[in-house]
Amino acid sequence: MRTIIQIFFLLLVALVVTNKELADSGQGLPFLSEASIHAICPFGGVVSIYQFVTEGSYVHRIHDSSFVLMFLVLILTLLFGAVFCGWVCPLGSVQEWISKMGKQLFGKSYNHFVPVKVDQALRYLRYGVLIWVLYATANTAQLVFKSVDPYYALFQFWTGEVAASAIITLILVLLASLWIERPWCKYFCPFGAILGLISKISLFSLTRDPNTCIDCKICDRVCPMNIKISILNSVRHTNCIVCLECSSEEACPVKDTLLLSTKLKVENRVGEQGRK
């Protein structure tokens, strides 16, 4: 089901940005939006907030639609966590599909090449990227991130307007996906950094029932983001993309043990266990 949703959003974005290029040549499809890639990027709303608050205008190339999408993704994240990353983001989907080749090539070693301590340290990089992007965008009122953004390069590489640095970033990210699952999401994505922080207070989260868990650690092995799910009761990890690959509907062999659920239920159960 998740793959269908991922393909749907990938095709939707590809169609809209292709139609924009066609429309510029006077050949666009009338029933399809002619929005640019920037106009349908929710992160565009985030980088424009400072200018919007201080001057009432948007950063160059950002429009009302970016703000609307930013709010819709914010609502989704407050409800369910970073589902945008796991279900919607086309760049995340492409990395994930390439990772299937990596799994075929390297088997169980796949996604475990980076030493744990290095991996943990690298995960802070995306906050650095986020601070740099927000600061530089606020200072210049330009989309500075565009010059290295692999998402932009993924959908616009054929237009000849993408900076070489962005295309190189995209190629490196796609290549790295053969060894590491979702390397851009884990280490560099500034939008994922924000969504991960917001997901800490989401209404629903992945919850593990310690009463029925058999400690098989399958959940740990299937997690694309290398989260140690088996030691958590409520997975409110900043890297969780809510893909639900570990859940009782997918990998977990025990029914109703790993579920997307409200926090209250697990806390109550843990409370009950404590009283026993």
Next chain:
Amino acid sequence: MKIKKMTLAIIIIILLIGGIFSAQLAGLWHTKGQPGGPGPGKGINSQQVTGREKESRNIDGHTTFKDLLDMGLTEKEIADVLGDGVFEPLLTVKSYCEDKGLAFGQVRINLDALIATD
């Protein structure tokens, strides 16, 4: 309360796609121009362009205002097409159009036509 994968998928589609349609109905969905409105076609010279002129392609996404001046257009002619005489020479025409909410395709056709008649 728990949520199944299928339910989550449906909620994501409804919230995102439904949200976009709702924003369109409420007049909040603008993919061009600055806050509060699209500003489409503002100041565009509405001269008719023939099929032959359409084939002439001097301008693409990389063309800057300096390039236009080098092609022989005057600042006044460019300003007539854009409806605004304020532009940075090194800015691309496409970027300018996206920023101002102008249809680049139409602006390009009009500028191409001017170049062809020069």
